[in-house]
Amino acid sequence: MILTDELCDKLCEAAKEKSREIGFDISFAVYDENGLPRVYRRFGDALVLSITLVPGKAYTAAVTQCKTKDVAAAAAEGQPLMAIQTNDPRITLVPGGYPLFVDGKIAGGIGVGGGTEEQDCAVAEYVVSVFEEAMK
Numbered sequence: 001m002i003l004t005d006e007l008c009d010k011l012c013e014a015a016k017e018k019s020r021e022i023g024f025d026i027s028f029a030v031y032d033e034n035g036l037p038r039v040y041r042r043f044g045d046a047l048v049l050s051i052t053l054v055p056g057k058a059y060t061a062a063v064t065q066c067k068t069k070d071v072a073a074a075a076a077e078g079q080p081l082m083a084i085q086t087n088d089p090r091i092t093l094v095p096g097g098y099p100l101f102v103d104g105k106i107a108g109g110i111g112v113g114g115g116t117e118e119q120d121c122a123v124a125e126y127v128v129s130v131f132e133e134a135m136k
Contacts, residue, residue, distance in 0.1 A: 001032075002033075002102055002107040002108070002135075003030060003032050003038050003100075003107060003108050007131075007134060008030050008038050008039040009039075010130065010134060011028075011030055011039075011110065011127050011130060011131060012028055012030070012039060012041050014126060014127050014130040015028040015041075015043075015110075015112060015123055015126075015127050016028070016041075016043050018122070018123045018126040018127070019043065019112075019114070019115070019119075019123050022115070022119055022122060022123065024114055024115040024119055025043050025044030025045050025046040025047075025114055026042075026043055026046050026050065026054075026112055026113060026114035026115065026120070026123060027040070027041065027042045027043070027046045027047075027050035027051055027053075027054040027111075027112075027113050027114055028040070028041050028042075028043070028054065028110070028111065028112055028123075028127075029041075029054045029055045029057070029058035029110065029111040030058060030108060030109075030110050031055075031058040031059050031061075031062040031108050031109050031110075031111075032062065032107075032108045033062060033105075033106045033107055033108050034062070034063075035059045035062045035063040035090075035109075037055065037058075037059075038108065040054070040055060043114075046113070046114035047113065047114045049113070050113035050114045053092055053094050053096070053111070053113045054096070054111040054112065054113040054114075055111060056090055056091070056092030056094075056097075056111065057092050057094060057096045057097030057109075057110075057111030057112070057113065058097055058108075058109045058110050058111035059090045059091075059092070059097075059109065059111075060090070060091050060092045060093075060097050060109070060111075061097035061098050061099045061100075061109030061110065061111065062099065062100075062106065062108050062109030063088075063091075063109075064091075064099075065099050065101075065106045066099060067095070067097060067098050067099065068092055068093060068094060068095055068096060068097030068098075068111075069095040069117075069121070071084070071091070071093060071097075072093035072094075072095070075091075075093055092111075094113070095117045095120060095121055096111060096112045096113050096117070096120035096121060096124055097109055097110070097111045097112075097124070098110050098112075098124040098125070098127070098128050100128065100131050102135050110124060110127055110128070110131075111124075112124045112127070
Protein backbone atom coordinates (compact mmCIF):
# COMPACT_ATOMS: atom_id res chain seq x y z
CA MET A 1 0.00 0.00 0.00
CA ILE A 2 1.48 3.32 -1.07
CA LEU A 3 -0.87 5.57 0.91
CA THR A 4 0.11 4.38 4.37
CA ASP A 5 -1.30 5.98 7.49
CA GLU A 6 2.00 7.77 8.01
CA LEU A 7 2.06 9.17 4.48
CA CYS A 8 -1.57 10.27 4.73
CA ASP A 9 -0.74 12.06 8.00
CA LYS A 10 2.17 13.78 6.26
CA LEU A 11 -0.08 14.92 3.40
CA CYS A 12 -2.68 16.21 5.87
CA GLU A 13 -0.05 18.19 7.71
CA ALA A 14 1.29 19.62 4.44
CA ALA A 15 -2.23 20.68 3.39
CA LYS A 16 -2.92 22.29 6.74
CA GLU A 17 0.45 24.07 6.75
CA LYS A 18 0.03 25.49 3.24
CA SER A 19 -3.56 26.62 3.79
CA ARG A 20 -2.58 28.41 7.00
CA GLU A 21 0.32 30.06 5.14
CA ILE A 22 -2.13 31.33 2.51
CA GLY A 23 -4.61 32.31 5.21
CA PHE A 24 -7.71 30.10 5.03
CA ASP A 25 -9.12 26.92 6.58
CA ILE A 26 -9.65 23.84 4.45
CA SER A 27 -11.18 20.43 4.28
CA PHE A 28 -8.82 17.80 2.93
CA ALA A 29 -9.23 14.21 1.75
CA VAL A 30 -7.01 11.43 0.48
CA TYR A 31 -8.48 8.52 -1.49
CA ASP A 32 -6.65 5.42 -2.71
CA GLU A 33 -6.27 4.25 -6.30
CA ASN A 34 -9.65 2.48 -6.12
CA GLY A 35 -11.49 5.62 -5.07
CA LEU A 36 -11.82 4.50 -1.46
CA PRO A 37 -11.27 6.95 1.41
CA ARG A 38 -8.02 6.89 3.37
CA VAL A 39 -8.41 10.11 5.37
CA TYR A 40 -10.65 13.16 5.66
CA ARG A 41 -10.00 16.25 7.79
CA ARG A 42 -11.79 19.55 8.27
CA PHE A 43 -9.39 22.11 9.67
CA GLY A 44 -10.60 25.11 11.68
CA ASP A 45 -13.67 26.80 10.26
CA ALA A 46 -13.48 25.40 6.73
CA LEU A 47 -16.60 26.07 4.71
CA VAL A 48 -19.43 23.65 5.46
CA LEU A 49 -19.91 23.02 1.72
CA SER A 50 -16.35 21.69 1.57
CA ILE A 51 -17.45 18.72 3.69
CA THR A 52 -19.45 17.47 0.71
CA LEU A 53 -17.21 18.62 -2.12
CA VAL A 54 -13.77 17.55 -0.89
CA PRO A 55 -14.35 13.79 -0.69
CA GLY A 56 -15.86 13.97 -4.18
CA LYS A 57 -12.81 15.85 -5.46
CA ALA A 58 -10.44 13.17 -4.10
CA TYR A 59 -12.62 10.35 -5.44
CA THR A 60 -12.89 11.95 -8.88
CA ALA A 61 -9.14 12.56 -9.13
CA ALA A 62 -8.40 8.96 -8.15
CA VAL A 63 -10.86 7.18 -10.45
CA THR A 64 -10.42 9.44 -13.48
CA GLN A 65 -6.67 9.88 -12.94
CA CYS A 66 -7.14 13.58 -13.79
CA LYS A 67 -7.46 16.89 -12.02
CA THR A 68 -11.12 17.68 -11.38
CA LYS A 69 -10.71 20.90 -13.36
CA ASP A 70 -9.71 18.79 -16.41
CA VAL A 71 -12.61 16.38 -15.86
CA ALA A 72 -14.97 19.37 -15.81
CA ALA A 73 -13.67 20.51 -19.20
CA ALA A 74 -14.08 17.01 -20.62
CA ALA A 75 -17.61 16.76 -19.17
CA ALA A 76 -18.89 19.92 -20.86
CA GLU A 77 -21.59 19.66 -23.49
CA GLY A 78 -20.27 18.03 -26.63
CA GLN A 79 -17.07 16.80 -24.95
CA PRO A 80 -16.02 13.13 -24.56
CA LEU A 81 -17.12 12.82 -20.91
CA MET A 82 -20.31 14.86 -21.23
CA ALA A 83 -22.61 14.15 -18.26
CA ILE A 84 -20.19 11.72 -16.57
CA GLN A 85 -21.41 12.98 -13.20
CA THR A 86 -24.95 11.77 -13.98
CA ASN A 87 -23.61 8.21 -14.28
CA ASP A 88 -21.64 8.38 -11.03
CA PRO A 89 -22.96 10.92 -8.53
CA ARG A 90 -19.66 10.82 -6.63
CA ILE A 91 -17.93 12.55 -9.56
CA THR A 92 -17.24 16.19 -8.70
CA LEU A 93 -16.39 18.76 -11.35
CA VAL A 94 -15.25 21.46 -8.93
CA PRO A 95 -11.51 22.32 -9.10
CA GLY A 96 -9.30 21.17 -6.23
CA GLY A 97 -9.01 17.43 -6.88
CA TYR A 98 -5.59 16.14 -7.98
CA PRO A 99 -4.40 12.62 -8.80
CA LEU A 100 -1.31 11.10 -7.19
CA PHE A 101 1.00 9.02 -9.39
CA VAL A 102 3.99 6.80 -8.65
CA ASP A 103 6.06 5.65 -11.61
CA GLY A 104 3.23 6.58 -13.97
CA LYS A 105 0.63 4.52 -12.09
CA ILE A 106 -2.25 5.97 -10.12
CA ALA A 107 -1.73 5.80 -6.36
CA GLY A 108 -4.81 7.80 -5.35
CA GLY A 109 -6.22 11.29 -5.31
CA ILE A 110 -6.50 14.27 -3.02
CA GLY A 111 -9.22 16.86 -2.59
CA VAL A 112 -8.87 20.36 -1.18
CA GLY A 113 -11.69 22.81 -0.51
CA GLY A 114 -12.57 25.84 1.52
CA GLY A 115 -11.01 28.67 -0.44
CA THR A 116 -11.15 30.12 -3.90
CA GLU A 117 -10.27 27.95 -6.88
CA GLU A 118 -6.78 29.44 -6.89
CA GLN A 119 -6.30 28.83 -3.16
CA ASP A 120 -7.57 25.25 -3.28
CA CYS A 121 -5.36 24.47 -6.26
CA ALA A 122 -2.30 26.10 -4.67
CA VAL A 123 -2.69 23.85 -1.61
CA ALA A 124 -3.32 20.78 -3.76
CA GLU A 125 -0.26 21.45 -5.90
CA TYR A 126 1.87 21.84 -2.78
CA VAL A 127 0.56 18.56 -1.37
CA VAL A 128 1.29 16.81 -4.68
CA SER A 129 4.87 18.11 -4.49
CA VAL A 130 5.21 16.79 -0.93
CA PHE A 131 3.87 13.42 -2.10
CA GLU A 132 6.26 13.29 -5.04
CA GLU A 133 9.20 14.14 -2.79
CA ALA A 134 8.18 11.38 -0.37
CA MET A 135 8.15 8.89 -3.26
CA LYS A 136 11.78 9.55 -4.23
